Amino acid sequence: MDTQDWTSTDFGSARGAALVRGATELEKTASGVLPHRLPGWARAQYADGQLAMAESQPSGVRLAFRTRATAMELETVPTKRVYAGAPPRPDGVYDLVVDGVLAGQGSVEGGHTLTLDMANGTAERTDGTSGTLRFAGLPDTAKDVEIWLPHTETTELVALRTDAPVEPSPDRGRKVWLHHGSSISHGSNAASPTTIWPALAASLGGADLVNLGLGGSAMLDPFTARAMRDAPADLISVKIGINIVNGDVMRLRAFGPAVHGFLDTIREGHPDTPLLVVSPILCPIHEDTPGPAAFDMEALAAGDVRFKATGDPADTAAGRLTLRVVRDELARIVAQRAASDPRLSYLDGRELYGEADTGALPLPDALHPDTATHRLIGERFAAKVFGADGAFA
CATH class of the missing domain: 3.40.50.1110 (SGNH hydrolase)
Structure with a gap:
């Protein structure tokens, strides 16, 4: 599909940040923004790799917006975990929820790799590039959309591209x-x-x-x-x-x-x-x-x-x-x-x-x-x- 007429949302902008729910803070990175669940001042008070990894994994974090878009692409940079000697872990899953109902799932290939050796207590990171997740065939009606980020896969948000404008989901009083x-x-x-x-x-x-x-x-x-x-x-x-x-x-x-x-x-x-x-x-x-x-x-x-x-x-x-x-x-x-x-x-x-x-x-x-x-x-x-x-x- 020709994407020239699509709307692109940069998560480093105030407009893009307003779509992110469930995060405490968005850290600007070379690629985009990294959602955090603990604020920066708290992250400065520990030197524990386990907690650093856990809080940067966006459990409960989602994009929430209202749109008529029938197709959308989310570009991210995931960090995959690999345990030395263990079977490969499945890629993190993104859940697409439309008007409260699960409407699609997918994963993003590529990204960084963190190899953990539990026997030796070591971790080695290999840098990679961004990947893109695509959802299509959605109804051409105004709808509330949520894209839930993988709960155990650190995820940098780069851009959201849609074939119709988006706006933050309205406050439902929840x-x-x-x-x-x-x-x-x-x-x-x-x-x-x-x-x-x-x-x-x-x-x-x-x-x-x-x-x-x-x-x-x-x-x-x-x-x-x-x-x-x-x-x-x-x-x-x-x-x-x-x-x-x-x-x-x-x-x-x-x-x-x-x-x-x-x-x-x-x-x-x-x-x-x-x-x-x-x-x-x-x-x-x-x-x-x-x-x-x-x-x-x-x-x-x-x-x-x-x-x-x-x-x-x-x-x-x-x-x-x-x-x-x-x-x-x-x-x-x-x-x-x-x-x-x-x-x-x-x-x-x-x-x-x-x-x-x-x-x-x-x-x-x-x-x-x-x-x-x-x-x-x-x-x-x-x-x-x-x-x-x-x-x-």
Whole structure:
């Protein structure tokens, strides 16, 4: 198709930036803009490659616009992850949603490559070029369009080209739901960005998602709490525990005050906003065994990615954390605080995925849910939290 009459939107312009939803900040790059989910001042306060990668992966970030376009092209520069010794990972998936209904999917070839060697703890980047995703055959009517970016593939936005003008989607009066959690909230092992459980729950609950699910990085970091304090939000949830355990970063003595401090900071900016604390879903390897978690190298050598817990259950007597210990402490803290904070509530993560679910829906890598389990968790969260008697009702 001749693209001479198409409208081109540069994401480095104010007009292009207005189409991006769910990002905290857009960083200008040599190619375009890179959506970030943590602000620059927060990114300056850590030197952790895992968190740097996670926050730059645009989980929950989407382009939202209104148009009559029947065809559109999105040019991006993705960063593909390759694990040395493991099977190739599938390319990240873009979801096209038209008037609330999934209307297409696709991937972008090319881009940069990040090769991770888990045995040696090294990472090597190879630079590449941009690629283009195309959608066509859309109805020639005014419609609300969203293009959800791949939730686990760092994505620089270069340009959006359409055969009709676009304008930012109008404000529909939906409540902004700000959520923080681990790789499960980030969307690990879900097939596409609209199938991660927070996106499903937001859709079912009629909320506008801002997802601070940060793979491997829900560590009660003070800068994350301050970022949440400063972010606009009508509803807030924090899913706490699994990364604290599988990173083996705290003992019980430090964990309780850290939770209090995290909640105190959020409350500085949102004193009356509904605030939900969610404990970990069931994860059999860490229910009674502390971290750290590690890749199962035997499984990796066989081409399978799996995790295992390496701690000693006997060490819980000395304050090492397991998921059972974390849940008990979170329930105690919320009960204590709720006496003076009536809009604070608690949800046991096992109500979202528990013992009864493990037979039909086991965790494929012993740590993360698959797409079907993401759907189960999202539907249950929506019913329990956005429902008539829920914390976000």
